[in-house]
Amino acid sequence: MITIATTPVKTYLSKSKIPGFDYVINPYIGCPHKCVYCYAEYMRKFTGHSEEWGDFLDVKECNIPLRPGKLFRTRVMLSSVTDPYNPYEKQYQLTRRLLEQLQRCQARVYILTKSALLLRDIDLFKQMPDCEVAFSFSSTDESFRQLAEPGASPVAERINALKVLHESGIKTAVMGAPLFPGISDWKEIIAQTHSFVSRYGFDGLNMRPAYQRKVLAFIEQHYPQTLPLYSALFLKDEPTDYWKKLGDEIQTYCQNRQIRAEIYFGSSRSYSGN
Ligand code: SF4
Numbered sequence: 001m002i003t004i005a006t007t008p009v010k011t012y013l014s015k016s017k018i019p020g021f022d023y024v025i026n027p028y029i030g031c032p033h034k035c036v037y038c039y040a041e042y043m044r045k046f047t048g049h050s051e052e053w054g055d056f057l058d059v060k061e062c063n064i065p066l067r068p069g070k071l072f073r074t075r076v077m078l079s080s081v082t083d084p085y086n087p088y089e090k091q092y093q094l095t096r097r098l099l100e101q102l103q104r105c106q107a108r109v110y111i112l113t114k115s116a117l118l119l120r121d122i123d124l125f126k127q128m129p130d131c132e133v134a135f136s137f138s139s140t141d142e143s144f145r146q147l148a149e150p151g152a153s154p155v156a157e158r159i160n161a162l163k164v165l166h167e168s169g170i171k172t173a174v175m176g177a178p179l180f181p182g183i184s185d186w187k188e189i190i191a192q193t194h195s196f197v198s199r200y201g202f203d204g205l206n207m208r209p210a211y212q213r214k215v216l217a218f219i220e221q222h223y224p225q226t227l228p229l230y231s232a233l234f235l236k237d238e239p240t241d242y243w244k245k246l247g248d249e250i251q252t253y254c255q256n257r258q259i260r261a262e263i264y265f266g267s268s269r270s271y272s273g274n
Contacts, residue, residue: 085115
């Protein structure tokens with residue numbers, strides 16, 4: 001059962017701290033996709049919600065339109081701490097209304113989602129300068145998706161959405177993130193998507209203390225054979241070259257196949273995005 005409310009905000013725009021973006025828009029607070037590894041759960045403490053992450057959704061409300069003079073040609077990301085295409089977007093159409101404004105502002109929009117609902121707005125993407133749409137995958141295994149990302153679109157729907165976007169001339173990307181040690185098959189993510197994608201980003205599982213226990217409980221319950229690896233990587237204070245080696249392996253694999261890929265782990269763990 002989800003609690004839905006509207007919440008007034010002064011502006012939809014936040015100045016971006018993410019390299020490469022001028023602004024970030026999070027149309028909603030909360031995310032019904034309810035991914036077990038969601039790093040955005042920290043947002044809960046700013047909202048006063050007592051519900052679990054994924055069980056509440058605040059729909060932001062602001063009557064001040066986005067200003068073309070301010071946004072012309074700026075790089076705007078949707079979204080960093082929610083998914084702009086959660087299932088309730090179908091009803092509220094808030095992301096769509098914001099995209100209509102961004103299109104009029106001629107902003108350069110980057111969208112990161114796990115939902116095929118995004119295909120609804122393909123007409124707008126076609127009218128935007130330098131628009132890029134990215135889907136994130138931790139795995140192409142649908143049973144993993146059902147366990148770890150219960151509210152997100154099935155894997156096959158995301159891959160099909162990439163195909164439709166690519167065939168419509170929209171720039172597409174895949175964020176292979178977060179990669180779960182011993183579980184995520186990154187080669188399979190590439191194999192199933194590379195015909196429709198111009199670039200990749202990869203990041204590892206980032207176990208912040210706030211949700212480490214939840215993720216480890218998930219691993220213990222569903223992937224117990226990998227638990228020793230998770231203990232070694234996340235519970236021991238010993239240095240590990242696991243991420244460096246994995247990053248190097250992905251980089252070499254992609255270079256050999258002329259696949260454009262950025263690795264956000266190993267030396268720096270800087271991935272941001274849903
Ligand atoms: S889709 Fe993104 S923001 Fe939503 S729960 Fe999953 S990781 Fe969090």
